[in-house]
Amino acid sequence: MSAPLGVILAGGQSRRMGGGDKGMLTLGDKPILQHVIDRLAPQVSAMALNANGDGARFQSFGLLVLPDSIAGFPGPLAGVLAGLDWAHSQGAEAIVTAAADTPFFPHNLVARLIAAADKDIPLALAATxxxxxxxxxxxxFGLWPVALRHDLRTALEDGLRKVVLWTDRHHAGEAVFDLTDGDPFFNVNTPEDLTVARQLAEGAT
Structure with missing residues (x-):
């Protein structure tokens, strides 16, 4: 399949961080979100950002901002749906999602997800x-087919919120990454996590 579109998920409320946009927190010399953008950009054909509220606060990143189309902050699946609707408008077959608070994810994420997915239904999740x-x-962190966007919309409208319940329903593949060099999907949920992320970033330089 051709390179999918990329959608960075930043639609949560960051309760454990005290609110605000976790992706705006500084890691090294740039925001966490910029680290995510820099890792995902070479792996996809184009990118957008799923976020709610005033999208103008992300203007400096140069990404189209896609708000949830399902009200009430129903979780990451709503961001996936927003991305799939955008991808449909672009004539794309699939999207890959990455979290805005996870700056160390693999440089080969997209290739591994594509390899793990069924050829007819490009659906797969990353795993460790x-x-x-x-x-x-x-x-x-997943590969999501545009062809299932209406099914996902119906599931969300029926109250489904847990990602794996929906992906299991459609027999999603798994791209498995080992933890030999640490957790590549370490994410920044709390102030303590931010301290660890800064230590990890310093060690990687």
Whole structure:
């Protein structure tokens, strides 16, 4: 398949960080969101940002801002739906999502997701695997087919909120990443996480 569109998910309310946009917090010499943009851009054909509220606050990043089309902050699936509707308007087959608070995700994320998905239905989630074999799915990092956008809309309108319940329904593939060099999907949820992220960023330079 051709390179999918990229959608960065920043539509949450950041309660554990005290509100505000976690992606705007500084990591090194630039915002966390810019780190995410820089990692995702080479892997996709174009990008947009899913965020609610006044989109003008993201103007400096140069991305189209896509608000949720389902009211009430129903979670990441609403951001996925907004991205799929945008992708449909662009004539794209699929999108890849990445979280706006996860600055260290793999540089080969998109290639691995495409390889893990069924060829007829490009749907897959990233996952990590521990040494004991236990897997943890990463529901904000996925490959999502535009063809299922109406099904997703119906599921959200019926009250479904948990990502894996919907992806399991459609037999999503899994792109499994190991934890040998740490968790590539480490995300910044709390002030303590931000301190750790800054330490990790310093170690990577």
């Amino acid at each position: 695997q521990e040494t004991d074999g236990k897997r943890w799915r990463q529901p904000t």
